[in-house]
Amino acid sequence: MGTTDTIAIEKLITDAAERKASDLLCEVGLSPVAKIAGRLTVLGDSPLTPEFLQAMMSYLMEAGHIEAAKKDLVWAVTFQNRLRLRVALLWERDYPKISLRLIPLAIPNLAELGYLPEIAKLLNLKKGLLLITGPQGSGKSTLTSSLIQEMADKRTTYAVTIENPIEFLLHSSHSMIAQRQIGPDTPSLTTALLELRHEPVEIIMASEFSAENIFNMLELAQSGALVVAQMPAQSGVQALEEIIYDIPTAQQEHIRLMLSDNLAAVCCLRLLNKIGGGLTPASELILNIDVVAGAIRDNRLRQIPSLIQTSREQGLLSLESQLTELVKGNIISPDIALLSTSDKESLKIKLRAGSEF
Numbered sequence: 001m002g003t004t005d006t007i008a009i010e011k012l013i014t015d016a017a018e019r020k021a022s023d024l025l026c027e028v029g030l031s032p033v034a035k036i037a038g039r040l041t042v043l044g045d046s047p048l049t050p051e052f053l054q055a056m057m058s059y060l061m062e063a064g065h066i067e068a069a070k071k072d073l074v075w076a077v078t079f080q081n082r083l084r085l086r087v088a089l090l091w092e093r094d095y096p097k098i099s100l101r102l103i104p105l106a107i108p109n110l111a112e113l114g115y116l117p118e119i120a121k122l123l124n125l126k127k128g129l130l131l132i133t134g135p136q137g138s139g140k141s142t143l144t145s146s147l148i149q150e151m152a153d154k155r156t157t158y159a160v161t162i163e164n165p166i167e168f169l170l171h172s173s174h175s176m177i178a179q180r181q182i183g184p185d186t187p188s189l190t191t192a193l194l195e196l197r198h199e200p201v202e203i204i205m206a207s208e209f210s211a212e213n214i215f216n217m218l219e220l221a222q223s224g225a226l227v228v229a230q231m232p233a234q235s236g237v238q239a240l241e242e243i244i245y246d247i248p249t250a251q252q253e254h255i256r257l258m259l260s261d262n263l264a265a266v267c268c269l270r271l272l273n274k275i276g277g278g279l280t281p282a283s284e285l286i287l288n289i290d291v292v293a294g295a296i297r298d299n300r301l302r303q304i305p306s307l308i309q310t311s312r313e314q315g316l317l318s319l320e321s322q323l324t325e326l327v328k329g330n331i332i333s334p335d336i337a338l339l340s341t342s343d344k345e346s347l348k349i350k351l352r353a354g355s356e357f
Contacts, residue, residue, distance in 0.1 A: 005055035010080070015043060017083055017102055022137075024100040027092075028053050038273040053096045060087050060098070076165035081105075086167050103141075103167050107149045113142065114281050116322070118315050119267065123150055126202075128264025128288070129221045131209075133233040138269040139281060140230045141167050141207065147228065148205055152177055159203035162192045167207075182208075189213055193220065201225055211246035214255065221262040234342050235319070236266035236286040237304050240296065260297035263288040268319065270340045272332050280331055282340065284308070285317035292316075305343070320347050327351060 086101035209231035
């Protein structure tokens with residue numbers, strides 16, 4: 001890889017960062033594409049060559065101390081001490097494709113992210129299982145890292161993250177934070193969780209979720225730790241259903257009991273295109289208050305959306321109520337709102353009526 005290639009690669013990444021792109025997509029035969037404020041934007045008009053993609057792959061592998069291999073890989077690197085890059089390398093018809101997620105070194109706080117005050121109350125959690133859910137690109141990693149960072153800043157604690165790869169770099173002057181990467185630091189999420197049984201850890205963050213580890217997570221939560229786990233799901237109820245129904249039938253009653261006792265909250269996220277450009281967050285928040293715990297224990301999960309509506313004073317948040325307010329405030333369009341909910345008919349009625357949930 002020559003100096004000319006290095007300069008071109010660094011200029012491309014720098015240009016994307018200066019335009020506040022969240023992602024940069026590079027494929028042979030196409031111009032680079034950046035995702036800026038939720039919208040795809042072509043950068044330049046010069047298609048990328050196989051040689052350039054090969055040079056870019058070598059540059060990023062060298063930066064991440066990754067051995068060259070012709071296989072799909074994901075890793076993370078720090079770029080010029082100005083941002084982190086989550087690198088996804090894919091292969092198609094013998095050519096590499098590179099997808100970069102651009103991650104700021106400075107972790108934004110909850111106020112900067114634009115979440116409602118109810119989300120900030122999650123900072124007060126000391127134990128239990130906190131699920132951060134949402135579709136891809138909804139801000140799960142950003143919110144999770146922001147929560148862990150603010151918790152470490154506001155109180156003295158011992159936090160351990162289990163990630164694949166490590167995206168945001170956490171730090172604290174008075175809390176202990178260990179970031180472990182699956183592969184280099186621990187062979188698997190299962191192993192890492194089992195090892196934590198023997199440490200005085202107070203906060204555990206898992207950047208991935210699997211049904212086989214739900215018992216390990218709940219046992220750690222039961223022992224007094226706060227376990228924060230990310231998982232893809234369109235709603236809080238869907239997340240709970242996947243947890244319960246992805247395990248053998250004979251164990252489902254037991255998992256419902258453990259969830260009803262040890263679940264702290266489920267926060268389901270959306271990141272929405274604003275009218276005129278930019279992004280705004282919206283979220284559903286299910287707190288494990290008594291009526292929610294009873295619905296989980298008695299297998300009445302489908303009643304939880306109604307419980308959210310009647311429990312707003314206790315801090316629960318309806319995604320549809322926020323979508324309605326964002327449309328009424330001319331912040332997002334009705335089309336964007338309808339694309340963001342699984343309860344479209346109810347949202348249509350509320351939008352037509354112009355009333356609150």
